[in-house]
Amino acid sequence: MTLLEVRDLHVDFQTRDGVVKAVNGVNYSVEAGETLAVLGESGSGKSVTAQAVMGILDMPPGRIPKGEILFHGENMLTMSKEERRKIRGARIAMIFQDALSSLNPVLTVGYQLAEMFRVHQGLGRKEAKARSIELMERVKIPAAKARVNDYPHQFSGGMRQRIMIAMALALEPDLIIADEPTTALDVTVQAQVMALLADLQREYNMGLILITHDLGVVADVADKIAVMYAGRIVETAPVKELYRAPAHPYTKGLLESIPRLDRKGQELYAIQGLPPNMAKVPEGCAFHPRCPAARDICRTELPPLAEVDDARGSACHFWKETIDA
Numbered sequence: 521m522t523l524l525e526v527r528d529l530h531v532d533f534q535t536r537d538g539v540v541k542a543v544n545g546v547n548y549s550v551e552a553g554e555t556l557a558v559l560g561e562s563g564s565g566k567s568v569t570a571q572a573v574m575g576i577l578d579m580p581p582g583r584i585p586k587g588e589i590l591f592h593g594e595n596m597l598t599m600s601k602e603e604r605r606k607i608r609g610a611r612i613a614m615i616f617q618d619a620l621s622s623l624n625p626v627l628t629v630g631y632q633l634a635e636m637f638r639v640h641q642g643l644g645r646k647e648a649k650a651r652s653i654e655l656m657e658r659v660k661i662p663a664a665k666a667r668v669n670d671y672p673h674q675f676s677g678g679m680r681q682r683i684m685i686a687m688a689l690a691l692e693p694d695l696i697i698a699d700e701p702t703t704a705l706d707v708t709v710q711a712q713v714m715a716l717l718a719d720l721q722r723e724y725n726m727g728l729i730l731i732t733h734d735l736g737v738v739a740d741v742a743d744k745i746a747v748m749y750a751g752r753i754v755e756t757a758p759v760k761e762l763y764r765a766p767a768h769p770y771t772k773g774l775l776e777s778i779p780r781l782d783r784k785g786q787e788l789y790a791i792q793g794l795p796p797n798m799a800k801v802p803e804g805c806a807f808h809p810r811c812p813a814a815r816d817i818c819r820t821e822l823p824p825l826a827e828v829d830d831a832r833g834s835a836c837h838f839w840k841e842t843i844d845a
């Protein structure tokens with residue numbers, strides 16, 4: 521059975537500007553041992569989708585007017601609060617961008633890790649501490665035994681993010697959602713933390729949803745990609761195929777804007793314009809004001825997510841031309 525399946529998910533927010541339709545019919549799935557990368561510029565709805573899955577959406581102002589979120593085949597949107605709470609943290613864990621604001625500054629990291637084992641597994645103080653040290657070693661914190669009593673601010677950004685990964689792994693969840701887990705880190709540290717996350721995911725055979733706006737980091741770790749634009753998935757494909765021949769002009773633009781060593785010295789391509797204000801999304805294809813391939817039909821008709829093949833979809837009226845180009 522599929523580990524997680526999001527079906528036709530819609531999320532709205534009531535704001536002063538009116539109703540913001542942040543997520544408009546998103547479908548995606550993740551199997552055990554699989555990594556799905558969710559990609560897209562700021563405001564495209566990546567985090568809101570993840571928050572709905574995790575059950576941490578601000579409601580109100582948020583609302584889920586439509587959709588299903590199936591975890592092991594069960595719709596979490598119709599579960600009781602109690603059932604939902606049991607899944608959160610223990611079976612689905614989340615890693616955020618900013619470890620410093622997710623960790624409690626006045627408690628040692630060892631205490632915060634141990635707390636997970638004490639609360640959820642009823643372990644005693646000593647045993648919980650031993651498990652915490654083990655976990656810190658797992659995520660490659662040097663001298664874990666000595667550092668278990670340190671406070672979050674005593675660790676570097678990269679080490680703090682490793683501690684966040686340890687917290688997420690503590691209860692051996694089936695699924696981890698990592699929302700921009702390395703954005704706040706230096707490039708070299710980013711790569712190390714990403715490699716660690718990928719290794720652990722494989723070892724534990726977990727599903728991983730990796731949210732990022734950086735196509736560069738997903739090539740090595742993801743199995744498949746969902747590209748979001750203005751609250752919809754505009755392209756979905758296995759990672760290699762998407763890199764080889766994108767079927768949507770937006771994906772193409774994202775790929776062309778990755779810095780590459782073999783093009784050193786050349787000017788970097790950037791997609792023109794900005795993502796839309798989600799309270800005033802353009803008619804037709806939301807990408808049309810920025811799309812170099814836009815034609816008349818794009819301004820009036822919303823392109824459905826067309827099936828490119830069994831594993832691929834593109835929401836572009838002209839996906840055939842795009843993929844052949």
Ligand SMILES: Nc1ncnc2c1ncn2[C@@H]1O[C@H](COP(=O)(O)OP(=O)(O)OP(=O)(O)O)[C@@H](O)[C@H]1O
Pocket residue numbers: 533534535540542560561562563564565566567568569578581582733798
């Ligand atoms: N609590 C909220 N109240 C009102 N609007 C919200 C709320 N949370 C998110 N939104 C809106 O929903 C849309 C999608 O936001 P989301 O955070 O999912 O973007 P994102 O793709 O994660 O972007 P980023 O890359 O910047 O993290 C945005 O227009 C945002 O302003």
Ligand code: SF4
Pocket residue numbers: 768769770805806807808809811812813814815818823835836837838839
């Ligand atoms: S539908 Fe039109 S505007 Fe939208 S991506 Fe395709 S060509 Fe561009």
Ligand SMILES: [Mg+2]
Pocket residue numbers: 566567568699
């Ligand atoms: Mg986000």
